[in-house]
Amino acid sequence: MAKRQAPVVKNEIYDVTFEDLTHEGAGVAKIEGFPIFVENALPDEQAKIKVIKVNKGFAFGRLVELKQESAHRIDAPCPIYSQCGGCQLQHVSYEGQLEYKRKQVEQVLARIGKLDLNQVKVHPTLGMEDPWSYRNKAQVPVGEREGGLVAGFYQKRSHDIIDMERCLIQQADNDDVVQAVKRICEKYGIRAYNEEKHKGWLRHIMVRYGLITNELMVVFVTRTADFPHKADMIKEITETFPRVKSIVQNINSKRTNVIFGDETNVIWGEEYIYDKIGDVKFAISARSFYQVNPEQTKVLYDKALEYAQLTGEESVIDAYCGIGTISLFLAQKAKKVFGVEIVPEAIEDANRNAELNGFTNAEFAVGEAEVVIPNWYKQGNKADVIVVDPPRKGCDEALLTTILDMKPKRVVYVSCNPGTLARDLHLLEQGGYETVEVQPVDMFPHTVHCEAVALIELK
The missing domain is CATH 3.40.50.150 (Vaccinia Virus protein VP39)
Structure with a gap:
């Protein structure tokens, strides 16, 4: 039986109408029943697309020209939305997201x-x-660029860190603490972890926030067990943010994408912060699974x-x-x-x-x-x-x-x-x-x- 030829050709331009979204948020258009997945496209939109990759049963394309927009399309409020891999649906009205x-x-x-x-x-x-500022846990990788530290989420489909001041879905307190910790680390000459060379000290900064209690926890994920300038850095963090109740170090010495290592030590304050869901109170440690x-x-x-x-x-x-x-x-x-x-x-x-x-x-x-x-x-x-x-x-x-x-x-x-x-x-x-x-x-x-x-x- 002859293998069916894909009805689309790489690098060709096609006029399409989008029918659906994939579970990853890409628009789905079909040519002779053959699906093409296109980022940033929405159902009911008409567009010119360019096919950039053809696989056996489907293809990928990119938007060239949007001819008719969905009623649910909006301008994404985040300035780094197009680069960052954290959100996928900011260009969709909230009503549209719920229906999707x-x-x-x-x-x-x-x-x-x-x-x-x-x-x-x-x-x-x-x-x-209010579907913004809801996340009670920030865990951001740290890197270096032109001598300074950067902290933020990874760019889409890469391990390049996008430096960011604010994440619109994070609790503002988390963003403030991450930025302050980054500045304090820069002040004391802390080196960020380099994945390729497996050198450097600071891999991730994590901040946890108790919505009801207002308590904060700061977690340093480091490559080695030492802690340079520990007393000075603790003093600056706790004086800047009196609501910090716990500072923790997690040591991850492995070459891995997994954030946490096996060893976790409280270096200042309590082992837990607390939060409530309804009438039930919860103790949250650095490694606890607690809904964000x-x-x-x-x-x-x-x-x-x-x-x-x-x-x-x-x-x-x-x-x-x-x-x-x-x-x-x-x-x-x-x-x-x-x-x-x-x-x-x-x-x-x-x-x-x-x-x-x-x-x-x-x-x-x-x-x-x-x-x-x-x-x-x-x-x-x-x-x-x-x-x-x-x-x-x-x-x-x-x-x-x-x-x-x-x-x-x-x-x-x-x-x-x-x-x-x-x-x-x-x-x-x-x-x-x-x-x-x-x-x-x-x-x-x-x-x-x-x-x-x-x-x-x-x-």
């Missing part, structure tokens, strides 16, 4: 999950009243709690429980909550957070959810409700099999990846469950990422 995310969830539920959207309600995306948008985290967890439909008599399992954020929300209404998480430090934090809030009905175990929960089931422990909040790769098949064996009345699935959510819902549906409704939540405005909560009930 709802459609994205619907499309994968139908295509990957094989769900009938006449039977499953996908609600409009829950967005923010606390305002929308409450929206997300309130929805998970609503879907769990707890009366106070239920036994609940929280798989992938992290530092116990969802577990403790559930513990407010459940008889007993069992959380499981693979990271030992996260379980230490979860136990501390339970104690901090006076919860005696939450118990936590270290291990892989797909190993621990099947063992609990073999020992006769069953749950009325199971809540899962897995990483981007979704739930392990062994965990889904145990859920099907255990047959809880309800499963609440909190997802950061609609694609793996759809895949896992398909498996649960095949095993005797039905997806009742799905609620997208915009945790990361101006980016393509979308969270969703699904309510799944035993047929």
Whole structure:
């Protein structure tokens, strides 16, 4: 059978109408059914494009001339938006972003999950009243240029750092601290890490901020364990920002793109800062996983709690429980909550957070959810409700099999990846469950990422 020839040619110009957006935010146009992906293009726009790369089943292009704009197109307010890889949707109105995310969830539920959207309600995306300055954690790489330090996000598809004063989706306090730390480091002649040569000292500056408490933590990620001018630098940071409660050094001596190394030491102040989501208080360490948008985290967890439909008599399992954020929300209404998480430090934090809030009905175990929960089931422990909040790769098949064996009345699935959510819902549906409704939540405005909560009930 002859191989189908692509209907487009590299470097040629074509007139197209865009139909959709990819999960990375690029516009999708089709020529004779052959998809072409173009950055900065929006559905319903008409344009001239130049094809810059042709692959076997798709091509990439770039905008040459925009002939008809989408009603959702706006001017991105960030001056470095076109270079920076941090945001992908600032050129889309916020209303348009929320609709794009709802459609994205619907499309994968139908295509990957094989769900009938006449039977499953996908609600409009829950967005923010003010979708700016929401991130409570800044972690920025540090480099050198013309003798001075630069700190900012990486340019798209590269490891070149764009120096920035302000990031519009960061809490302003985080930006202020990053800039001050950069200036203090420059003053004392601190050298930035050079990836190619594996030389230099300072790799990343991280700042964490407690939205409710106003507390700040500064983390230096360094290549070596020494700390030049430590006393002077601590004095300047704490005098400039009295709300800094903790200064931490993390040592990462490896040649790697991974931010953190294995050794973390508090060099000044407390090990934790604190924050609250609703009525629940959390201790946050340098390495704790804590959602970066606390305002929308409450929206997300309130929805998970609503879907769990707890009366106070239920036994609940929280798989992938992290530092116990969802577990403790559930513990407010459940008889007993069992959380499981693979990271030992996260379980230490979860136990501390339970104690901090006076919860005696939450118990936590270290291990892989797909190993621990099947063992609990073999020992006769069953749950009325199971809540899962897995990483981007979704739930392990062994965990889904145990859920099907255990047959809880309800499963609440909190997802950061609609694609793996759809895949896992398909498996649960095949095993005797039905997806009742799905609620997208915009945790990361101006980016393509979308969270969703699904309510799944035993047929």
